[in-house]
Amino acid sequence: MAGGTMTRAATVAFLHGGSHAQLATLADPALEPYRIRPVHVRTGDLDDIRDVDVLVVADRLRPDLLTRWTDTITDCLGRGATVVVFGENNSGDWLPGVREVSRPTVFWWWRTGEDHRLRLRSPDHPAWDYFSEHSVIWHYHGVLEPPGRAVSLVDLHTEDGERDGSVLFVDETTTAGRLLVTTMDPVYHHGSGFMPGATQLLCAPRP
Template sequence: MSVDTSIAAAGSTPRIGVLHCGTYPALRTLADPALQPYRLESIYLPDADPAALADLDAVLVGDRLHQGQLARFAPAIREALQDSGKTVIILGENKVERWLPNVGYTFRPTVFWTWRTGEDNGTRLRLPADPMWQYLTERAVSWHHHGLLHPPEGARSLVVMEENGTESGALLYVDEVTQPARLLVTTMDPIYHHGSGFMPGASQLLYSLLRWATATHVPALQA
């Protein structure tokens, strides 16, 4: 689905729901004054009804969710992917290969400190002309990750891992061809690190994803 941002700019503010399990980083993120203009809706998995996702314009699957609670919502997330008016963002450490169709995963150990030491952790940016780079910066996507994704054919791998000169998997990709909805998946976990006050690049990524989902939103009647 191609989105004209000039149309989206004139559209309504999207309803963005954040799926979380009530951890301190998630609650602190939801209370962040800088995010209040987005009017984020708290979807607390232990109490929420999965049917609530049907009324959202954007579904943000928070990182590091309890797998039992996430499993209860997985069918509703897959249903949301069938709605051409929706944007679905799935953050890291959620074992997407078990419940998200058409994506594989390969474990890699997490390197925490390269964002401070400046060492090369293998992160590479791709597709420089892609419209997503109007919202993302290198710092926002180069702090750390939790493994490699293997997206379906036609998805756009914007951030990848290079090992021994060979591209071995994606760290962030956008898929607008496999299903009607827009889908962005990453193995980075920005809510955890933003809410923990740990890694400034994580905050940049979270802000950037919300800005993208809002600025490019097309109301349902125009989608």
């Protein structure tokens, strides 16, 4: 209730492929307050996402099935929705102005002592009110070059210390909406029950 008027709860849709990790994530009681609308990438109707305020594109969707949805997803951005695209979805093939290149990842750097080469960026961005360092530095499946005025939150660097690309960025200027893209795959790891940090990224607020 605000100023005597009822405020509408945001509608949140979750585009998924029915994998064990995705279904386990949807069944997590911690996400119940969001009243998420599950939409299956194979059997769902495009109208299932046309009116949502927030659309989450689960990681690791089959590219041949995701293709049917990409125009509608970009339409969501055009009308002002927030769209979150997780990793291994070939984002560079269909998101406007985004380039993506695969990279070998350092899976267990906290055990081996290797430098993960991930660096936090844009410390004054409001997104850092929700993300902790632990939630955004675990691993990745490539680097992104976002549209020109997008803001990278986490960059990968080469062994020589040069910037290689972004693994997490926010774009609030290219379209009327807000786009968050990462090459991390938190749904898979949260639903599978392993990988420190994945759950924190998926659930966003600081622990």
